[in-house]
């Protein structure tokens with residue numbers, strides 16, 4: 001099993017778009033859990049790509065390609081996730097923050113939340129605080145999940161939290177943050193309600209909030 005997951009990591013790191021579907025299918029055929037494929041195969045592979053970008057071996061075009069390689073494999077995994085008790089636990093507004101177009105982590109979080117009984121309203125990437133406020137009012141959602149990977153763009157998390165306070169929704173709406181540049185400390189600084197390091201943690205956190213209401 002571990003060998004196959006390492007092959008998935010390598011295919012992503014080496015940008016082998018023609019191989020990725022076959023490898024992910026092999027993992028599924030070997031009964032490797034979709035969540036393990038995501039966390040130990042795909043996410044680890046992208047970490048390796050990120051390192052190559054940092055040390056100057058890879059360029060922006062390679063990052064774009066890595067994104068495409070992952071997108072190629074995701075429908076296979078999505079199809080395997082059990083929809084659970086559909087949409088019973090509440091609506092989650094999900095977005096990547098303004099100025100940031102990274103979407104892979106957000107999409108994984110969305111997939112796992114849907115599979116665990118949440119109704120996900122995915123606003124996409126580069127989403128302004130205004131758009132989030134409009135969606136909150138239109139849907140009546142009580143949960144917001146924000147993904148942020150660019151350190152320069154985290155300020156908009158605070159803008160969103162402040163807008164929620166100004167709208168008098170602070171006590172009803174929970175804001176959860178995640179993504180490579182976020183942390184428990186950032187959560188405190190921005191006034192968010194929780195920080196999740198992984199998509200699996202995102203599910204645990206939203207489950208907890210849903211049970212409290």
Ligand code: B12
Nearest residue numbers: 050064067101103104105147150151178179180196199202
């Ligand atoms: C692929 C990639 C891209 C692709 C994105 C393709 C796509 N369709 O999404 C493209 C090419 C577009 C890109 C562009 C850029 N990128 Co880029 N990119 C990456 C890379 C290699 C992987 C990101 C990724 O998808 N990771 C895999 C996912 C699964 O991980 P994740 O997002 O962290 O999500 C997991 C958890 O964090 C969590 N999670 C995520 N969201 C949420 C939300 C909630 C609520 C919760 C609870 C949890 C949670 O769950 C997920 C699964 O467990 C990273 C390197 C890295 N190590 O992160 C750099 C990286 C993020 N990029 C970086 C940079 C600098 C850029 C550019 C500025 C480059 C440039 N010079 O133009 C641009 C920015 C464009 C923009 N305006 O956003 C830097 C950011 C540095 C920083 N801290 O600010 C990184 C870290 C690379 C590096 N080491 O320098 N990038």
